[in-house]
Amino acid sequence: MKKTIYILFAVFLLSRFDATAQSAGDTLQKKIQLVEKSLVGIIQTEGQPLWTIEERMKHYRLNGVSVAVIHNYKMEWAKGYGWADAAKKIPVTEKTLFQAASISKSLNGVGVLKLVQDGKLDPDKDINQYLTTWKFPYDTVAKNKIITTKNLLSHTAGLTVHGFGGYSHKDTIPTIVQILNGAKPANSDPVRSMFAPGLRSEYSGGGITISQLILTDITHQPYDKFMYEQVLKPMGMTSSTYTQPPVNIKPELLATAYRDNGNEIEGKYNIYPEQAAAGLWTNPTDLSKYIIETQLAYQGKSSKVLNQATTKLRLTPYLDKAAALGVFIDDLEGTKYFQHGGANEGFRCQYFGSLEGGNGVVVMVNSDDGSIMNEIINSVAKVYNFKGLYRSKVYKEVAVDSAVLQSYVGKYEMRPGFNLSITREGNKLYGQATGQGKLDLFAEAQNKFFLKIAPIEIEFIKDDKGKVVTCRVYQGGVNDAKRIE
Incomplete structure (x- = not known):
């Protein structure tokens, strides 16, 4: 009799567990579906309907998109x-690599700071103390x-070369030293001083490439090998690689790169020997592991690669309020996020991770x-109530x-040689800056207009005689353009 009661009780518990699991699964599916149909731009007009991912992919002529959401320290x-x-x-699946x-640069920051943590590199000393195959x-x-x-990791070294264009499969791939010297077959300029180090943050992929050479000169290992063994693998990012081009990965797992008109890039993707600055192949699933490990290490709850002290160093802005060591820190409505975006030929990407809350x-x-x-x-920020990330x-x-x-x-001078031309077609106003395309202007007031594709506003200012003399542009500040025609 007791045995029968025990079995019935066990069945009852299992049925409750199954019902709870099914309920949780249903809730998650509803959240995913809500994210998929609640897209909105950074600019929207009153009464504008929400979009679906499918609609926006068609609108932008996109072939593939991959998304991951992290909530409470879990993907x-x-x-x-x-x-x-x-x-x-x-x-595209969750395994597809982009x-x-x-x-x-974010993962490179982890790798370089691993050398700092291990006592092999003093981040405050002259880089030439560690460079052996080349000197700045x-x-x-x-x-x-x-x-x-x-300075290198926070873009405060005052160096040239913002980014890199990559190489086709037909090109001869240059060495890192050739890239830093701007010597053929490199297709980029030499990495040199633009202004004195330590003055301000000025984005430089060239500086990050120097950090790549520092890492290999110290470790005497290929960059991709060190990064996989010491950074990617310990964090569980075993699908990711810095090898350029990738090897031992099934071709169907590598996303093909496309232009904004939907045309395929020749050779399917470019090759980036500037691995630290642009060479990682990964996916949102693996990047989520990096984000979560960073969050836990920051809280002192994990140290798969970096401990809490080194993680806090990595996430601390160096000179300004944003540029830290391989990441940027955004304070959004009182919630701080570490983040980085990316733009290679035929690829775009962005991640955000909160410093607290997971x-x-x-x-x-x-x-x-x-x-x-x-x-x-x-959409994700709205559905999950991620404070500060919803920006519309x-x-x-x-x-x-x-x-x-x-x-x-008329024509308005922003600065010598750079003008803003305002034209009209019927009841529509358009703006076109020197060397750029014509953009629609939408009226929010009789003398103030906005763009729907970017957070830019334009206001027309009159003198005391009622004549329009200035076009005031609000874009990361206030810029006045004097009317010249």
Whole structure:
């Protein structure tokens, strides 16, 4: 009798467990579906309907998108959409690898700081103390100031070369020394001083490439081997690689790169010997492991690669409020996030991880157009209530008489040689900066307009005689352009 009761009790518990698991699964699916149909841009107009991922992929002519969401220090879900290779009809899955582009710099920061943690590198000393196969050629621009590893990782070394274009499969691939010297077959300029180190943050993939050479000169190991064994593998990022081009990976797992018109890049993707700056192949699932490990290490709850002290060093802005050592720190409505974006030929990506609370999101696309990423991040932030990550301003459009619009038509000088031309077609106003395309302007007031594709506003200012004399542009500050025609 007792045995029968025990069996019935066990069955009852199992049925309750199954019901709870099914309920949790249903809840997660509803969240995913809500994210998939709640996309909104950083700019929206009053009454504008929400978009679906499918609609926006079609709008931007995107082939593939991959997303992962981190909640309470766990990757809650990851999912792929569209095609990794459209011609071969290979779908994007959570295993599909994308080029992480400049997100590579974040993991590079972990690797370089592992050397600091192990006592092999002092990040405050002259980089030339550690460079053996090449020395940085200081000149008078540096004003007798040394460049440190902290300068390199925080983009405060005052160095040239913002980014890299990569190489086709037909090209001869240059060595790192050739790249740093701008010597053939390198297709980029030499990495040299632009201004004295330690003055301000000025993004330099060239500086990150120097840190790559420091790592290999110290360890006497190939960069990709050290990074896999000491950084990627310990964090569980076993699908990822810095090897350029990738080896021992099934071709169907590598996303093909596409232009913003949907055309495939020749050779399917470019090769980046500048591995630290742009060479990581990964996916949102693996990047989530990096984000979660960073969050836990910051809390002192894990140390798979870096301990708490070194992690806090990595996440501390060096000179300004944003540029830390391989990451940028954003304070969004009082919630701090570490983040980085990326842009290689045919790839765009972005991640955010909160310093507290264990939340985050990763989006990767195989296109030159990454506009959908902010829309997806907005949707995730709204559904999961990730404070500060939902960034969308709602405008109410107003009607402006054509005669008033005509009074704004003219040429405005932003700076010598760089003008803003305002034109009108019917009841529509357009703006076009020197060397750029024509953009629609939408009225939010009789004399103030906004763009729907970027957080930019334009206001027309009159003098005391009622004549329009200035075009005031709000974009990361206030810039006045004087009317010259």
